Amino acid sequence: MNYVPESVRIFVVEDDPLYMKLVRYIAELNPDHIVHSFENGKSCLENLHENPKIVILDYSLPDMTGKDILMEIKKYNPDIQVIVVSSQESINTAVSLLKHGAYDYITKDNETKDRLLNAINNAKRFDSLTSEINALKEELNQKYEFDNSIIGESPAIQRVFKMMQKAVKTNITVSITGETGTGKEVVAKAIHHNSDKKSKPFVAVNIAAIPENLIESELFGHEKGAFTGAIARRKGKFEEANQGTLFLDEIGEMDINLQAKLLRVLQERELTRIGGNEVVKFDVRVIVATHRNLAEEVKAGNFREDLYYRLLGIPIELPPLRDRGQDVILIAKHLLGNFAKENKLGNIKLSKEAQNKLISYPFPGNVRELKSVIELAAVMCEDKLIEVEDITFNSLQKEGQFLFEEMTLRDYTFKIIRHFLDKYDNNVLLVAKKLDIGKSSIYRYLKEMEGEE
Structure with missing residues (x-):
């Protein structure tokens, strides 16, 4: 199939007939350009419904100034690229127009033809890139719509959706808790991309992954020479996330001494880089996550109580996969479809027996393990x-997995006793103490077990 270039509509606004003819000639060198001419600003503005991609605008027109026309064009559609052509060589005028959204400022001289042609081509490329970026942003936002990013219909996950919907309405801090692999960062991204900050940065920091001696610099930045190796000023994650969302994963791993500084930064909405004196203000929505019970960490003295209450905000607790019922199958099919598509494997299905095996397994690694x-x-x-035979579980948590088999209570009892005997090297007295039963009961069970083998 042959590629057909997209037509580009260009407006030329010029009151000098000879110069109008020159500009039209330059613009029409490309046969894919559809060029419209206007002698004054008013007629140009009245025809903006034609949706031009580029407007080549004379700065000095009889009815309106170039600046006024520029501002009206940008008010109508900020994506229209405006190239201002003028006989004035004032730097101040050029700077002012560029600040108000002009794509380029070209003076009328012997080099106008080449400069204007380059400006048109560059404006087209810029418009194409802008459209591509906007499309990618829209695709990203769709990806993180609640129904697309978090799969499930169980009551447990519906409660999560309800809390997320409340979270996106304001910039209140959100604290996400849940076991490893339940999707805490996915929830954080979904909240960000469905909030009014979706066009701003989402910056994620895993506190546990950063060495303790670097975490302060990573969060708050540093000045040149602040410490050995600080060869230049560096902005921290708070500054990188300005106007957007900062996601602090594994907040429970933060050193308690740094917690005091974090608390102050959050309260004052300002920071000072390491080695500096300048106070930097910021506007950031904070989302934190942890697999720990922070309330218990506060009681144990590992987490500051004042910071705990500062970060609590809207608490969202993610249920483990084992508590989500049929969601396991929905997620499995979603993951299977994605993997098959990425690897060109065609349409792969799960047998009923395989589905039953998945549902009967507890998935200690949650969605990450299921994937x-x-x-x-x-x-x-x-x-x-x-x-069934294609599904292999390799969980590190082998203990107690016999509970997922369907057996009688008597068989379960035998399994439990055998499990503890294996664990404690057949020490009957210790096992009896651990299970809070008499050692004679253990010997009786052992005798019955031997009789059945």
Whole structure:
């Protein structure tokens, strides 16, 4: 299929007939340009509904100034690229027009033709990039719509949706808790991309992943020479996230001495870089997350009580996957579809038996573990159907997994006793103490177990 270039509509606003002819000639050198001419500002503004991509504007017109026309054009559509052409060589005029949104300022001289042609081509490229960026932003926002970013219909996840919907209406701090792998950062991004800050930065910081001696610099920045290796000024994450959202993951791992500084920064909405004196104000929406119970950490003396209350805001507790029922299958199918599409594997399905196996497993690693299990199963399956034998669990938490098998209470009892005997090297007295039963009961169970083998 042959590529057909998109037509570009260009307005030329010029009251000098000879110069109008020159500018039209330059603009029409490209046959894909549709050029309209206007002798004054009013007629140009009255035809903006034609949606030009570029306006080539004479600065000195009989009815309006170039600046006034520029501002009206930008008010109508800020994405229209305005190239101002003028006989004036005033730097102040050029700077003022550029500040008010002009794409370029060109003086009328012997080099006008080449400069104008370059300006038109550059404006087209800029417009194309702007459109592409806007499309990507829209795609990103759609990706993080609640229904697209968080899969599930269970009552547990519906409660999460309800809290998220409340969170996006204001800039209140949000605290997200949940086990590892439940999707805390996904929730944070979804809140950001559905709030009025969605066009601003989302900056994520994993507190646990940064060495303790660097975390202060990472968050608040530093000045040149503040410490060995500080060869230049560096902005911290708070400044990077200005006007947007700062996501502090694993906040429970922060050193208690740094917690005091974080509290002050959050309260005052200002900071001072390490080694500096300048006070830097910021406007940031803060979302924190942790897999720890911060209330218990406060009681244990590991987390400041005042910071705890400062960060609490809207609390969102993410349920573990084992408490979400059929959501496991919905998420598994979603992950399977994505993996198959990315790797061109076609349409892979889950057998009913495989689905039952997934539902009966507790997924201590939650969605992150489910993703790993599903991707391996997709690779291992035959005939585009995942069977029971294709699903392999490799959890590090082996203890107690026999509870997910369907057995009688008597069989469970045998399993529990055998598990503890294996764990404590067949020390019957210790196991009896751990299970709070008599050692004679253990010997009786052992005898019955031997009789059945």
